[in-house]
Amino acid sequence: MRVLGIETSCDETAIAIYDTTRGLLANQIHSQTDVHACYGGVVPELAARDHVRKLPLLFRAALIEANLRRDQINAIGYTAGPGLQGALMTGAAFAKGLARALQCPALGVHHLEGHVLAPLLEEERPQFPFLAVLVSGGHTQLIAVKALGDYALLGESIDDAVGEAFDKSAKLMGLGYPGGAALSQLAQRGRRDAIRFPRPMIDRPGLDFSFSGLKTAVALAIAAGKDHADIAASFEQAVIDTLAIKIGRALEQTGYRHVVLAGGVAANRPLRLRLKEMMDERGGQVFYPPPILCTDNAAMIALVAALRLERGERDAAAGFEVRPRWPLVSLSHLSSR
Known part of the structure; x- marks a missing residue:
């Protein structure tokens, strides 16, 4: 067909x-x-x-x-x-x-x-059930994918989605629209430990996210005259750390060993590497579509x-x-x- x-x-x-x-x-x-x-x-x-x-x-x-x-x-x-x-x-x-x-x-x-389900287009495919990590400009969600059409929402952002936080922070730094990819490029030239941005909601139970506070922290760092590359790198690291902590909790809750990273932010290379390291340590596997998908x-x-x-x-x-x-x-x- x-x-x-x-x-x-x-x-x-x-x-x-x-x-x-x-x-x-x-x-x-x-x-x-x-x-x-x-x-x-x-x-x-x-x-x-x-x-x-x-x-x-x-x-x-x-x-x-x-x-x-x-x-x-x-x-x-x-x-x-x-x-x-x-x-x-x-x-x-x-x-x-x-x-x-x-x-x-x-x-x-x-x-x-x-x-x-986009990774199912690849030769190496995840097996049901798996944990889907949906990160885009409009959504940040952790989803238990049990079968085609059988989904359970485990956690989501209560305010800005990850991609939205990237774009808004990039706009504060004058990187244009859409700014998420430009911020990630700038982050390659910065120090990821230069600024200690918060890791939102990791000290609370549950799997929900909140990224609007990170945007405020970026604005304050800009006002303080911090280097923009350091701001970008530290911001990106804070987002990755927060996602990794919540994903780890979701894996413990579900017992799943396969993770699918999907959405526009899934093209972020440091995030991909962090999740691969995490799943290698756990004896599991992470899947993601090629950047074009x-x-x-x-x-x-x-x-x-x-x-x-x-x-x-x-x-x-x-x-x-x-x-x-x-x-x-x-x-x-x-x-x-």
């Missing part, structure tokens, strides 16, 4: 083609960074308009990359949420219209489920759609529904279908 995936939840327009026998055949991604950079953040209306312009172009490019005709597509998966409502609607409308034209089934996919992409959407379509799941023939807010754990009831 060849599944076309469509991702338009925020500021990346993406189309991919996944074959259940041959694997990923095409992966086209267009970033809207230049569209939103002058505003210092994503403008929802501009994001939706750019999706409309780019979707047909990326669809044609994906067919060329996969060396397929459009009538060789067997099904379509699209991001139905969570995300920006207007952006989600552009992808859903394109998917449903195309499905009608091709007379093939379509299925709305949960964006976060895509991130969590850490940020928003349609390959993960096509994969999840294929897995669920094989179980017989389908959208209603007429209309579509997008969900800007959609808890991942609400999918758990589907695991028994």
Whole structure:
């Protein structure tokens, strides 16, 4: 089965083609960074308009990359949420219209489920159950992944997500938008022990996070005239230490030996190295997608759609529904279908 995936939840327009026998055949991604950079953040209306312009172009490019005709597509998966409502609607409308034209089934996919299961696209794959560490601009969550569709939220950020804390701290240092990657680059030139930033909430029970205080600590360090490279390195180390401590607690709580690191911040090399060291010491293993599949992409959407379509799941023939807010754990009831 060849599944076309469509991702338009925020500021990346993406189309991919996944074959259940041959694997990923095409992966086209267009970033809207230049569209939103002058505003210092994503403008929802501009994001939706750019999706409309780019979707047909990326669809044609994906067919060329996969060396397929459009009538060789067997099904379509699209991001139905969570995300920006207007952006989600552009992808859903394109998917449903195309499905009608091709007379093939379509299925709305949960964006976060895509991130969590993205490592299944690799040759070396995690085995269920595993602990998913979802770290992105919008989410910081620890999730017990028991099976496809069977998820339990163990902990999450009560304020800023990790990626959001990176971007806001980068903005305070004048590193532009989006600043998370720029901050990590700057951190390579700094001393990780130069400033003792707090490791938030590690002295409390539970697995929740809080990163807004770190942003305040960065602002104070800047005001005190500290070296920006040292600030970046010390900030990054504080985030990594905090994540590692909470992940360790989650592993002890669940008894799992496999960890999946997913989301945009999963591309952070020091974080990857720290988790690999942790899992090596524990006799376990950490998995993460290649950097191109850490940020928003349609390959993960096509994969999840294929897995669920094989179980017989389908959208209603007429209309579509997008969900800007959609808890991942609400999918758990589907695991028994």
